[in-house]
Amino acid sequence: MDKKMLKRTRFFVSLIMLIFFFLCARLAYLQVIQYETYWSRAEKNRLRILPITAPRGEIFDRNNRQIVTNRPGFTVSLVDLGDGYSDETIASLAVLLEMEVGEIRHKIRSQYYRRWLPIRLKTDVPMQAVAEISERRMELPGVLIEVQPIRNYVYGNFAAHILGYLSEGTVAAWVEEYWQQQNYRHHIGELVGQAGLELAWEPMLRGIDGGIQVEVNSTGQAIAEFERVEPQPGHDIYLTIDIPLQLAVERALQESVERLREEGNRYAGEAAAVVLDPQSGRILAMASIPSYDPNTFHRDFPELREDRRRPLVNKAIEEHYPVGSTFKMVTALAALEEGVIGRNERVFCAGTVTRYGATKSCFRETAHGALNIVEAITKSCNIFFYEMGLRVGMDNLAHYSREFGFGSRVGLRDIFGEKKGIVASKEYKRDLYNEPWYPAETMDAAIGQSFQSFTPLQMANYVSMIANKGIHYRPYLVEKVVDSTGEVVMLAEPEILYHLEAQQSTWETIQLGMVRATLPGGTASRLAVLPVSVAGKTGTAQAAGRDSSIPSHSLFVAYAPVENAEIALSVFVKHGGTGGTTAVTVALQILEQYFQIGLNKEEADS
């Protein structure tokens, strides 16, 4: 090694010596000169961080009515005072809070890594228990009572499937990943949205928690506050939902289900409905029966889980059902567009027909005589549409079904879980059973039987497309998101996902058939009492299986007013009997609410 390098090495060593000397000196300063100060601080090291939960964003309906808010509630927590927790404290708390000792111990264990934070044992503790704990404060060292916001669902079990609920559990891995893309992370043990908007909009709704650095005394009371970071409230969400309409829809469904059960229909109990604005895709109401109350979800959970009607499932989007004759407009459109029937061409209905070795009949074997396509929709003639199905062929029928968005998600992103439904097709049967397709099955598929199975949301989108002549808007629930300072963070805009192009005359023909269906002589003639003109189509779908003693599903799709459609709706009542009765009655109540019909009369009555 040359001399220069040796010189530099010496300098290097001296520099390093200096660094180590400096570190030792600093260490000595802390551990010798400052020792007393730090020792006493460590001795009573009762610096704790008390988090302040950020108020979650509130949820409003389209007219700024509060749907979900926060109210103050008492939270009981445990603060580590340095010597663990005595068995007596835990035992007394278990009694006072009506919890299991094991449950409390589990919560303590699960927060082992963050012991400088209080362990939240129970939220929304009743006033009486809080009073008792405060009285016995001296016997309960480390027990802390805080006021924290509690989620309040103003309308109880109404709109529960849209809103969702909160829970301390975990969320699905793909949701976690989706949130990560939005730079959002959620900590174990914190309340997190578990369904509906609370889940899908969690990153927006949750704010940023604040905290206070405090010094606590030997009983765990804060005696000095050092630093405080205010929480940032979450963003508020404004929905497309109209709450009075939502309430009316749920009540109508509930009443119809109850009526069916009173009549002795023990299969009834589930129903769903969706109301859309056909000019934008806004969801004005979306209901699923039975429902649950997000406020008391945890208390009710064991019961909800056992319920065979599955109250936690949003039947408007997460389930698909056979749709029966409400499907016939697809067949009609296919026939008109493929040119296999003239507008005034008549087909003769004798009540029954035998084709390809299968005898099929009209509803209750009614003989309709010779009808054109408009009359066939109005009277819901099966024989006519069997013929149409055979004329357009199965492949064309499946093609036009998909044109209406069937067999794929219609695009609702504001809550998760939308299903695709099933479009009957040769391929579907081949994949499922590895069997060939029979022409008789085409006849079934043409009237909405066979494999056809769609969600109530898909049905609403379908009738909405008929109302606006082929425009598929993305259905949406969230109109805008506003932060705590009042600034608009996100504003939704109607989005056209697809335009189904058909001849003007085709649309008009189908619409005319649907308008006549709601007039005297049509299948939905109950709606004739309304002062607004309605276009609709009933459906009575055979429940799975051939057991004729099980009531059929009752369906109805409609839009109104005919001249300039404002709402499009689909009603599904599981095992509700014929479409013309049960589902149409529900639709009548929905339309009355929307157009404010009969309200004045009620006021006059009272």
Added chain:
Amino acid sequence: MFDRRLLKNFDYVLLIITLALCFYGLVVLSSATQGLSSSDPLLYVRKQATWIGVGLAVILLVISVDYINIYRWSWYFYVLKLISLGLVLFFGRDTGGASRWIDLKIFDFQPSELAKLIVIITLARLLVDCEERRERFFSTWPFFLLLLPPTLLIFMQPDLGTALVFLVIFFGMLYMAGVPVRYMAVYTTAGLAAFPLLWSQLIHYQKMRLLVFLNPEVDPLGYGYQLMQSMIAIGSGGIRGKGLYAGTQARLQFLPEQHTDFIFSVLGEELGLLGGALLLVLYFCLIYRILKIGSYSKDSFGALICTGVATMITFQVLVNVGMTISVMPVTGLPLPFMSYGGSSMLVNMLSIGVVLNVGMRRHKIQF
């Protein structure tokens, strides 16, 4: 096996100091990780001991090959390093705001650890190959060019601490290679002038850490709290400490990451000034030994490698210990041989292996 005559020049003292540090680390770790795993109280100690064992095997492997081969292969290492750092950016596991790990199934590998050693090796080679370039100011650019890609990749992770380690190693080795001090003063001034640009590139949490270092009150609930707890722990340890396993701060788990980045806080609390000073003395002996081997080495390549390793260890000790006693910002640099972690342990052992290798082959073997 390798030539017996090589053993004559083997520096046992360096190996013994290294093992002493590792053992010291295990003892403190056993206290720091008490109760971290309820099923197996010695889980972390056992894992760390395994890494030490693997590290010794790595040392054995490294010293059996003449380090002239390291010189020959250094550009391959360089490419390998850039690839692995690039991979982290794309496939890295995201922890605490930065992606620094690659999941190797058995353990999470941290390429930035290995990158430190490869920077040392490649820079040593470049300095040897371009000896004439050291003397003139405007011809030193290839050295900067060598450093730039890995530093940028590390910076993008973002891992400010490791990027700083690169810079310090760079200056240490340039100094030892004879680049005039006034040049380096100019480089440093230029670097400081560019700091505002750098600052604008920093991620929020990095700015926060620097600000908290300057003024702990800025973030009383986060890093400031960590610092305060660490100071209380160390200061309350006094001269003799509270005794192993008896630290109240450590017991309560008030210290964040006390088995990795903040292990020195546990040591300071439980073993006091005596324990802390002992550790620093051990480190000094280690570094002194490494520089001594460097000064005996037969070529400047070996000498420069030793300088680089010594600089790396010094800087990491300074930053890590300094962080716990609030004279350095919180950067997330581990304490060599002490902090829990496989990547860091393996790379430190590997570095010691390379130094031992230089020491063993300091004279040409006479046949």
